[in-house]
Amino acid sequence: MSLKSVFLVAAAAAALVGSAFADGAHKFMVHDQYARVSSPIAKAGAAFMAITNQTHADDRLIDVRSDVAARVQLHTHKEGDDGVMKMMHVEEGFAIAEGDTHMLKRGGDHIMFMGLNQALNHGDVVKVTLVFENAGEIEIEVPVDLERKAEGHGSHSN
Structure with a gap:
């Protein structure tokens, strides 16, 4: 197998894994991404993933965009004064x-899709743009996985 063939096979394999990198000096790796909805007629959904900062500087995820919904926001869960967990928009980002x-x-930080423009069915792919304060924008594809269990997301930590 030629070096060019090896490179093409490696590139194809990397694409299938589902990771995304930002171009240029600032690099972020996004992996283990997936989106969910609670039912086929849901008007909201969420996306989850691991984002690794492989740059030489701290950065902040400040925004997220997608055409799949009327509003797309960075969200988290916080316990209210009454002890009930509530979702809230994180304007300052992560x-x-x-x-x-x-x-x-x-149950933690996530991307929220509100006012879905279409049904999200198992196997669909959602295009999402992550916006970083310093590194700029990264466009990724997020597969819809309605069968995934919460504990199956991985063992990474913040």
Whole structure:
């Protein structure tokens, strides 16, 4: 097998794994991404993933965009004064220190799709743009996985 063939096979394999990298000097790796809805007629959904800062500087995920919904926001769960967990928009975004991995996971930080423009069916792919304060934009594809169990998301930590 030629070196060019090896490179093409390696590139194809990397694409199938589902990781995404930002171009240029600032690199982020996004992996283990998936989206869910609670039912086929849901008007909201969420996306989860691991985001690794492979740059040489701290950065912050400050925004997220997608055409799949009327509003797309960075969200988290916080316990209210009454002890009930509530979802809330995180306007300041999520800090991701140099070399760290930040998990967007169920019951924690996540991407929220509100006012879905279409049904999200198992196997669909959602295009999402992550916006970083310093590194700029990364476009990723997020597969819809309605069968995934919460504990199956991985064992990474913030």
